[in-house]
Amino acid sequence: MDQTREKPPAAYPTALRPLPALIFSSRWLQLPLYIGLIVAQCVYVFLFLKELVHLVLHAGDFSEMQIMLVVLGLIDVVMISNLLVMVIVGGYETFVSRLNLEGHPDQPEWLSHVNAGILKVKLAMAIIGISSIHLLRTFIEAGFVGTAKSTYTETGIILQTVIHSVFILSAIGIAFVDRMSSQSEGH
Secondary structure, eight states: OOTTOOOOOOSSOOOOOHHHHHHHHGGGGGHHHHHHHHHHHHHHHHHHHHHHHHHHHHTTTSOHHHHHHHHHHHHHHHHHHHHHHIIIIIHIIIIIOOOOOTTOTTOOGGGGGOOHHHHHHHHHHHHHHHHHHHHHHHHHHGGGTTSTTOOOOHHHHHHHHHHHHHHHHHHHHHHHHHHHHHHHHHO
């Protein structure tokens, strides 16, 4: 028989010394931040419902363009809410404590393989999606530039396009660095 077998891991890890225990426990300071984001998501639910009621009550009075702009605003709220869920659930799971959702029927598929790098890429993609909605709304209203109906200037539209492009380049850079990091860890 092989007598060099390793002992099974202890049921509970050994106690940490005071300073490492304090440092490790400090991760719980993030809990109020995640609770605050949940409150912010409640505000977004209220905003969504308010805009939806506004749309339904005035659907007969709105032009097709006004309806499209309100719907884009609703999509924007949903995308921001999705971003909040990713940050709350993914951040808590990655940086604070496990949620122990394995086997739960509602566990998000992406959560089973989330880490800080993947979370950054997902957040960058969500930000690009949100920026795309804002840019689309701007482009729809671009026909009114120079009139009293417009809230945009030509410079503002150009700057929004440049900022959106920077978001895309940043997301590509983050994904590239994350891929390079995961490949170097694999070797």
